Amino acid sequence: MRIDHPYLTGASPRAFAHRGWHLDDLHDMENSLAAFRRAVAEGYQYIETDVHATADGVVVIHHDDVLDRTTDGHGAIGRLPWSAVRRALIGGREPVARLEDVLEEFPDAKFNIDVKCDAAVEPFVEVIERTGAYERVAAASFSDARLARLRRLAGPKLLTAMGPMAVASLLAHGRLPWLRLALRIRGAMAQVPVRQGLLRVVDRQFLRAAARAGVEVHTWTINDRDDMRALLDLGVHGIVTDRPDLLRGLLVERGVWVGKVA
Secondary structure, three states, X not given: OOOOOHHHOOOOOEEEEEOOOOOHHHOOOOOOHHHHHHHHHOOOOEEEEEEEEOOOOOEEEOOOOEOOOOEOOOOEHHHOOHHHHXXXXXXXXXXXXXXXXXXXXXXXXXXXXXXXXXXXXHHHXXXXXXXXXXXXXXXXXXXXXXHHHHHHHHHHHOEEEOOHHHHHHHHHHHHOHHHOOOOOOOOOEEEEEOEEOOEEOOOHHHHHHHHHHOOEEEEEOOOOHHHHHHHHHHOOOEEEEOXXXXXXXXXXXXXXXXXXXX
16 A cells, blocks of 8 residues: 555656756756756756754754855864855855755745764754655665654654665565565655666566555666656656666656646
8 A cells, every 4th residue: 555645645666856957047056945946947846865963063054064066165064053054055155055945945846855873863854844845855865873863853744755674675576585584664755776786686587566555666876868858667656866867857748747838
């Protein structure tokens, strides 16, 4: 039985703009308000992004734990106060945004948020609670312990993706159904790469196991049109991409694009 949650309303496949729309003149603007504005303007309903917490507990939109790669700032976010992080300009053009700013500016968008560090867990839940954003936010993490803390703090109101252990359980259940393995599923979505090293993760067996568990399968980060087509034919429920233009075009061709077309 699928989880009933407003975040997962509507038919799949779900198209996720990975860190917003950072193409063309926005190629160096990942995880910026400008990238999110463009994604929404281009018709995207789902945006994938990431958060860290500053030294004084402000939840900010950023992928790396340091400012250096994408901004003109320097240093570890977790060791800097918000007063310093806010001065760093993404692509030399736009300040790093707080999660609260993003949720306020895009009230109709749905966000898939990777909580990147332990220090961000409590302030992240506080922001979601304060902004009343539970229906349009899903939390993800590569840490099972971090996801467990998020679930304990927020309760069932917060939709979460599966952690690595739950994905491993789902993978084993798909490959070895004859062992009658117990499914240890926590989370509503398996958000996974197609391959992990030499291991093929997403195939028909994995999708069948996910269907039995009542969870969706979202694949990341898919930037090739042929790969997108193959995964859609296979039956995945969502695709996360850095090429939202290609994914939208393919979904429009198939008559399953649910957003507007700019």
